[in-house]
Amino acid sequence: MFLTTNRISDFDAAFESRIHLTIHYPALDTASRLHIWKTFVGMGDSESLLSDRDLETLAENGINGRQIKNIIKTGRLLAKQQKMPLAMEHIEMVLKVKKGVFR
Numbered sequence: 383m384f385l386t387t388n389r390i391s392d393f394d395a396a397f398e399s400r401i402h403l404t405i406h407y408p409a410l411d412t413a414s415r416l417h418i419w420k421t422f423v424g425m426g427d428s429e430s431l432l433s434d435r436d437l438e439t440l441a442e443n444g445i446n447g448r449q450i451k452n453i454i455k456t457g458r459l460l461a462k463q464q465k466m467p468l469a470m471e472h473i474e475m476v477l478k479v480k481k482g483v484f485r
Contacts, residue, residue, distance in 0.1 A: 415450065416441035422454045429467035436470045443477070453477065 385401070393401075410418070419437045423430050432440075445453075457472035466472075 409444070410446060412441050415443070415445070415447075418447045418450050419454075422451050423468070426458070428458055428461070431467045431469040432473070436473075440473065449480075453480070 390404075416437060419440050423432055423437065440450075453473060453476045454468070456476045458468050460472045460475060461468045464472075
């Protein structure tokens with residue numbers, strides 16, 4: 383069984399004693415995030431209007447790989463609904479909603 387968490391400090395001693403192996407993954411750096419953005423944008427059948435500069439800008443956001451995947455997936459759904467290729471405006475909209483900025 384695998385368990386992932388970012389709340390390791392909340393484990394009590396009894397629970398922690400049942401864990402056989404722990405592996406720490408450090409936060410992603412900008413280069414790693416850029417690679418993930420490029421990978422997920424390149425996947426699938428849909429077109430993308432995102433430039434390398436757009437992806438470099440997006441990689442500056444301190445988010446994890448799962449968040450990047452979900453942002454791209456949601457952006458693609460917005461683009462598909464508008465019958466357009468994925469563009470920076472779609473990704474920016476998802477990021478604004480994620481941050482709670484609706485204007």
